[in-house]
Amino acid sequence: MTDSMLRIHFTARDMENIRIAQQPDPLWELVCAVCRLSSGQGPLVFGRWRRSVSERLLSEERTGFAVRFTQALVPTTGYIPDFLTPPVLGQGLSPALDRVQATPRERLLRDLRQFAEIRPVPGWVTHPGGSAGAFAASLVTALESSFRALLAPYWAHVRSAVGNDVALRSHDLLERGTGALLGGLRPWARWNAPVLEVDYPCERDLHLEGRGLLLVPSYFCWRRPTSLADPGLDPVLVYPVAKSPLDLVRARDERLERLLGRTRSAVLMDVARHSGRTTTEVAQSLGIAPPSVSYQIGVLRDGGLIISRRDGKYVLHLATALARGLLDRSGV
Structure with missing residues (x-):
């Protein structure tokens, strides 16, 4: 961390109102x-x-x-x-x-x-x-x-990278609580309860005062987090996620797109990155209408690339071994 920092001051009520944006803004x-x-x-x-x-x-x-x-x-x-x-x-x-x-x-x-x-x-x-x-x-x-x-x-890859980060942060929050979530923001932030000390270009204090904090994972955020300047606005902390070079990502995605088509390859990659996805989750992740996702999943299922199984009131879709082999060969 640099010498300058943003100090975000939490109360007990703020600790109960920490949220994570589920997709890139x-x-x-x-x-x-x-x-x-x-x-x-x-x-x-x-x-x-x-x-x-x-x-x-x-x-x-x-x-x-x-x-x-x-x-x-x-x-x-x-x-x-x-x-x-x-x-x-x-x-x-x-x-x-x-x-x-x-x-x-x-x-x-x-x-x-x-x-x-x-x-x-x-x-x-x-x-x-x-x-x-x-x-x-x-x-x-x-x-x-x-x-x-x-x-x-590049939006599909941005969404995927952010989605991976959200999954990790959400796991920390559910399994170990808000302290673990905030402590996991190293190396660009340090949780020194009740203050989150954030690497920042200038000295600043932000008192949440019960409003909570929205964490916004970002692909293009680089090295240090950013935030709103006006302390009276809803508190937000935008932070960088793990990322791979966009030119490599683009080349890999294009190889799969040539084989399956852009929409179908995006659906397959989204399903393959998770251990069970509903049609609604895929639609929200990719910004595609649910009927279109449902159709593409049907085509991929007929081709042996996706299997679907019922889990309670939901139908979960998973990538098959054939699909994972295809993705591995495509470098995705």
Whole structure:
């Protein structure tokens, strides 16, 4: 840990209200991805991704403008306006963007003024032309285009990496309690009850005061966690998950996609990573409609790659030995 830290102060009530986001938050991932694009950090993990994205932005003028618009509000270090990352809903990109567009005018202008006090920014940031609503609409368009350019091609892997982390943290929470969960956040955080000491770029204290804490695992978060600047907002701690280089992941996934198709291969990989998945769980993990997942599972079951068995009121799907051999040969 560095000398600077964020100290998160817990009460007994806060210990009872620790939650873990069950899937990646698209706007937190986007903010972190924009930082990684600009900073050059993590060359082994993000290097090929960064070069691929940069080449695309050079060839697609409109997308390049959208990403530059977003970058103007997301520095590699320091304050990032809180309205860019509204409360985590777990419902995907569109609802999150709706929340950004619905940011109250006073909040929007206050965050922009605070941002401008710290670093030089274009005039349209500090004094957005037209109404605040029009600025928010333009921002949402830029965020959506940036997400599609930076994250959409890799989203299945981001979801998988986050899902693996959630499974580990949830196991700690269920088996050993909240102390073990918080203690397991090393090396970038240390649980010194009743305070969680977090590696952070500046000295700061956050008193939860009974509100609890939402832990948000993130693929593009790098080295140290991040949080909201305003202590009055719902407390959130975004932290990095274990990750593998995106270029290797992409190559492996593409080999399986050529064989089975994108949707079917995603369903098979999701099922194979767990010891029993319901259709609803797969649908939520991949962001695919349940009827489509049900159809793909049926095709995979007919092909001998998935078996299904009833467990109480649920039907659980599992990958067969044939499927696992196929995935091993594909390098997945």
